[in-house]
Amino acid sequence: MPHILLIGNDGQVGYELERTLAPLGQVTALCYPAIDFAQPDTIVRAVRAAKPTLIVNAAAYTAVDKAETDTATCWKLNAAAPAILAEEAKRLGAGLVHYSTDFVFDGQKTTPYTEEDTPHPLGVYGQTKLEGDLAIRESGVPHLIFRLAWVYGRRGKNFLLTMQRLAGERKPLRVVADQVGCPTWCRSIAEATAAALAKTQGKDNAFNLRDVSGLYNCVCSGETSWHGFARAFTPPDIPVTPITTADYPTPAKRPAHSALDCSKLQRVFGVALPSWEIALQRCLQGEIG
Numbered sequence: 001m002p003h004i005l006l007i008g009n010d011g012q013v014g015y016e017l018e019r020t021l022a023p024l025g026q027v028t029a030l031c032y033p034a035i036d037f038a039q040p041d042t043i044v045r046a047v048r049a050a051k052p053t054l055i056v057n058a059a060a061y062t063a064v065d066k067a068e069t070d071t072a073t074c075w076k077l078n079a080a081a082p083a084i085l086a087e088e089a090k091r092l093g094a095g096l097v098h099y100s101t102d103f104v105f106d107g108q109k110t111t112p113y114t115e116e117d118t119p120h121p122l123g124v125y126g127q128t129k130l131e132g133d134l135a136i137r138e139s140g141v142p143h144l145i146f147r148l149a150w151v152y153g154r155r156g157k158n159f160l161l162t163m164q165r166l167a168g169e170r171k172p173l174r175v176v177a178d179q180v181g182c183p184t185w186c187r188s189i190a191e192a193t194a195a196a197l198a199k200t201q202g203k204d205n206a207f208n209l210r211d212v213s214g215l216y217n218c219v220c221s222g223e224t225s226w227h228g229f230a231r232a233f234t235p236p237d238i239p240v241t242p243i244t245t246a247d248y249p250t251p252a253k254r255p256a257h258s259a260l261d262c263s264k265l266q267r268v269f270g271v272a273l274p275s276w277e278i279a280l281q282r283c284l285q286g287e288i289g
Contacts, residue, residue, distance in 0.1 A: 001025045001026050001205060002024070002025035002026070002053040002054060002201075002205055002206055002207060003026050003028065003050070003051065003052045003053050003054070004021050004024065004025045004027045004028070004052060004053070004054045004055075004056060005024065005028050005030065005046075005047065005050045005052035005054070005055045006018055006021060006027055006029040006030070006056045006058065007029075007030055007031070007035055007046075007055065007056065007057045007058060007059045007085075007273070008058035008059030008060070009029035009030070009031050009043075009058070010031040010032070010206060011031075011058055011059065011060075011156065011192055012151055012152075012153040012155065012156045012158065012186040012276060013099065013148075013151065013157065013186045013190060014029075014031070014058035014059065014060045014194075015153075015186070016153075016187045016189070016190030016191075017056060017058055017188050017190045017193060017194075019190070019234065020187075020190040020191055020192075020194035021056065021190075021194055021197070022085050022194065023186075024194060024197055024198060024201065024205075025054070025196070027218065028052065029052050029232075030046055030050075033042065033061065033083075034046065035059075037059060037061075037076060037077040037080075037081035038073060038076045038077065038079070040081075040084055043081060043084045043085065043088070043259035044084065044088060046094075047085065047088040047092070048088070048090070049129035051092060052092070052094050053092075053093075053094050053095070053206065053207065054094055054095045054096075054097065054197075054207050054209075055085055055088075055089050055094055055095070055096045055097070056097040056098065056193070057082065057085055057097065057098045057099070058099060059077070059081075060077060060078055060099065061073060061074045061077035061078050061125070061128070062125070064103070064123065064125045064250075064252045064254075065250050065251040066192050066251075067123065067124040067125040068120060068123060068124050068251045068252050069251070071124050071191075074125060074128050075124075075128050075131070077128075078125070078128035078129050078131070078132050079129075079131035079132045079135065081132070082098055082132035082133075082135055082136055083135035083136070083139070085098075085136075086135060086136045086139035086141045086143070086199055087139060087141075088100070089141045089143075090139055090140065090141040090227055092274040094141075094155040095141070095142045095143065095144075095199070095207050095209040096141050096142070096143045096144075096209075097143070097144045097145075097146070097193065098132070098133070098143065098144070098145045098146075099145070099147075099148055099189075100129055100130075100132075100138055100145050100146065100147040100148065100215070101125075101126065101129045101147065101148055101149065102125035102147065102148070102149035102150070102181060102182075102219075102255065102258035102260060103121060103122070103123070103125055103129060103254075103255065103258070104119035104126050104129060104130045104133070104147075105117065105119055105120060105121070105122050105255050105258055106118075106120040106121070106122050106128075106255055107122070107179075107254070107255025107258050108120075108255075108256070108257075109257060110257060111259075112223070112259040112260055112261035113217070113218065113258065113259070113261060114171050114217070114259050114263075114264070115147070115214070115215045115217060115264055115280070118278070122252070122254070122255060123252040124252070125235075125252060126128065129208075133143060133145055133215070133228065137214075137215075138176045142208075142209035142210040142215075143209060143212050143213050144190075144196065144197075144209055144212070144213070144214070144216065145214070145215045145216065146189070146193060146216050146217075146218035147215060147216065147217045147218060147219075147260060148184060148189060148218055148219060149181050149182050149184055149219045149258055149259075149260055150181045150182055150183045150184055150219070151184055151185075151186055151189065152183060152184070152185060152186065152283070153185060153186035153283065154283060155189065158217045159183075159226065159229070159230075160233065160283070163175070163233070163234060164233070165184055167234050167235060167238045170238070172238075172239045172241065173181060173230060173234065173238060173239065173240045173241065174241045174243045174247070174248070175225035175226050175227040175231075175240055175241070175242065175243065176225070176226045176227060176242075176244065176245055176247075177225045177226065177228070177231045177242055177243065178225065178244050178245055178256060179225060179226055179245060179254055179255070179256055179258075180223050180224065180225050180256070180257045180258070180259060181224075181255075181257070181258045181259055181278075182220055182221070182222065182223050182258075182259050182260055182276060183220060183224065183229045183276045183280065184185045184218075184219040184220045184273065184274045184276065184279070185220065185279040185280065185282065185283050187252050187279075187282075187283070188220055188273045188274060188279045189218060189273075192265070192271050192273050193218070194217055194267070195218065195269065195271045196216070196269040196271050199269045199270065199271075200212060206235070212268055212269070216262075216264055216265045216268070217260035217261060217262045217264065217265060218260075218262060218265055218273065219259075219260045219262060219273060220273045220274060220275060220276040220278075220279045221262065221273060221274070221275045221276065222275045222276045222277065223259040223276075224276065225242075227240060227242045227243075229276075229280075232280060238262070259288075
């Protein structure tokens with residue numbers, strides 16, 4: 001059985017990956033403080049101790065607004081750490097799976113972004129994530145980079161849980177309606193990752209990422225605004241008022257339209273995530289994720 005080192009199993013996507021990757025190999029899961037992306041030596045020690053044949057990195061700095069002032073830490077976690085992982089994976093002859101973000105785009109495009117579109121981040125978070133992506137690609141390590149967007153689930157901190165909490169407090173909701181994207185359930189991401197990896201396994205169960213190395217958009221199909229997403233799961237008797245981005249200023253700028261085209265993922269691996277509406281219903285129907 002191949003040995004998979006999963007980093008970040010305490011996060012939304014990482015938690016789900018620990019389950020979905022189990023049928024594919026022996027999984028060793030690590031999170032902070034066992035591996036600290038701000039301390040390069042802990043990354044090197046953890047990887048060399050585990051000696052994996054595949055590294056799956058689900059850890060990242062995701063506090064988008066805080067990143068505007070905590071630039072150094074954000075860079076260490078999102079740019080420097082993935083570069084180290086890539087070099088260590090290459091040294092071991094292992095493959096690397098990593099996750100990117102729609103925030104690498106400026107949102108000026110009116111149709112879904114493809115993997116060939118030129119990134120133009122609006123803030124520190126998007127810029128550091130892009131630097132991490134480029135470091136992996138330039139290292140030459142066999143890799144899969146899955147670009148995600150609007151990730152939510154039933155644990156951690158995310159838009160779904162925040163809106164549900166406020167609705168439970170019977171507070172009127174004011175939600176941005178002029179930012180459009182693809183709400184994506186963390187379990188859908190984990191399932192798509194496992195399905196794609198399974199397609200790379202040969203008779204010896206080893207992962208062959210070299211022939212399919214590259215960047216793949218990986219989000220639920222369809223698109224909506226934050227307001228449309230909130231309205232889809234908020235009780236009908238709770239007012240959800242649409243507002244503009246200008247009505248809700250934040251330290252970091254958000255892309256106005258960051259929907260992603262996932263046709264490459266389907267073409268190469270035969271993998272397609274469900275529509276955002278179907279995934280949301282699965283999540284709400286008690287499938288803890």
